[in-house]
Every structure is written in structure tokens, then in C-alpha cells.
Amino acid sequence: MSPSNLTSTELKRLHREWRRRASARLSIGLDGVQGPFNVGAIIRSAAAYQAEHLWLTETATGPDNAKVDKTALGTARYLRTARVVDAGALADAARTSGYRVVGVELAAGAVPMHELDLRGDVCLVVGHEDRGLSKAALDSFDSFGFLPQLGRVGSLNVATAASIAMYEWARQQWNAA
Numbered sequence: 001m002s003p004s005n006l007t008s009t010e011l012k013r014l015h016r017e018w019r020r021r022a023s024a025r026l027s028i029g030l031d032g033v034q035g036p037f038n039v040g041a042i043i044r045s046a047a048a049y050q051a052e053h054l055w056l057t058e059t060a061t062g063p064d065n066a067k068v069d070k071t072a073l074g075t076a077r078y079l080r081t082a083r084v085v086d087a088g089a090l091a092d093a094a095r096t097s098g099y100r101v102v103g104v105e106l107a108a109g110a111v112p113m114h115e116l117d118l119r120g121d122v123c124l125v126v127g128h129e130d131r132g133l134s135k136a137a138l139d140s141f142d143s144f145g146f147l148p149q150l151g152r153v154g155s156l157n158v159a160t161a162a163s164i165a166m167y168e169w170a171r172q173q174w175n176a177a
Contacts, residue, residue, distance in 0.1 A: 022173035029125035040071025041159035047075035087137035
């Protein structure tokens with residue numbers, strides 16, 4: 001039998017099957033991410049992984065930006081969004097909502113994402129495109145993970161890194177089920 005595209009009904013069944021395997025909650029934090037196309041791509045990935053909440057620091061571009069909305073393709077409606085002063089307030093809000101706060105950052109003490117325990121309710125936070133996570137984030141998050149890279153490039157686009165981190169969170173939920 002040769003491969004063929006799934007019908008709309010088959011696709012819905014496939015996604016429902018995978019959703020059943022992950023009972024934990026995911027949320028996303030943006031610590032100063034400013035590029036509207038990056039923010040839109042992160043929102044779209046977050047909606048695809050059924051993230052419940054999006055926290056934005058004051059310096060992050062929000063979903064009300066026209067370029068964000070164009071890239072997100074209207075998926076921001078699936079996330080509850082809140083604006084906070086800084087990464088410390090983001091961490092407090094996420095913890096109050098029952099999440100562990102994990103920064104995605106090439107930082108001292110960071111663990112490869114696939115070795116970091118991401119099972120359970122997690123808020124993944126990414127930082128500014130050039131500067132990464134703020135000092136407030138480094139001082140207040142529960143743990144930090146990085147994405148090991150094989151090539152000569154030292155870092156990934158922030159939207160790509162966020163998407164990979166979301167997938168790793170989901171993969172660990174599926175393996176725990």
C-alpha cells in the first residue's frame with residue numbers, strides 16, 4: 001500500500017489519539033521576544049501543542065500586532081494571554097497557576113532538553129532573539145534546558161527553539177503515558 005494524505009476525519013482522529021496521551025498542561029512565556037514573525041510562529045506552535053497560557057513580559061511583542069496575527073493564522077484565540085512586568089513576575093504567575101518554570105537558554109547549569117524532566121505541568125520560557133533570557137529570568141526560574149546542536153551554528157531562531165522545546169515536552173508526556 002502506498003502512502004496517501006490523510007482525510008480531514010483521519011487527521012482529527014490522529015490528533016485526538018495523541019492528545020489523550022498527554023494529560024499534563026503546557027504554557028509558554030516570552031521574555032522580551034520582539035520579532036512579530038517569531039512571536040506569531042511561537043503562538044502557532046503553542047496552539048498546536050495545546051498550550052493553555054501565554055505570558056508576555058512588557059518588552060515582548062503581543063498577539064495584537066498585525067504581523068504576529070498573520071503568522072499565527074488566528075491561533076492566538078486558543079491561548080489565554082497575560083502581560084506581566086518582567087520574567088520574575090512571569091515566573092510568579094506561572095507558579096501560582098501550578099506550573100514549573102523552565103527557561104530555554106544556553107546558560108551555565110542548563111541541561112540538554114531531552115535530559116531535563118519535563119513531565120507534568122510546565123511553563124517553557126524563551127528570551128529575546130539576540131540577548132536570550134533576562135537576568136530576572138536567570139534569577140527566578142526553576143530550571144534551564146538547552147538544545148544540543150551538531151553544526152557550526154551556535155544558536156537557533158527563537159521560534160524554532162521554542163517549537164523544539166514544546167515537542168520535547170510533549171514527547172516526554174507521551175513516553176510517560
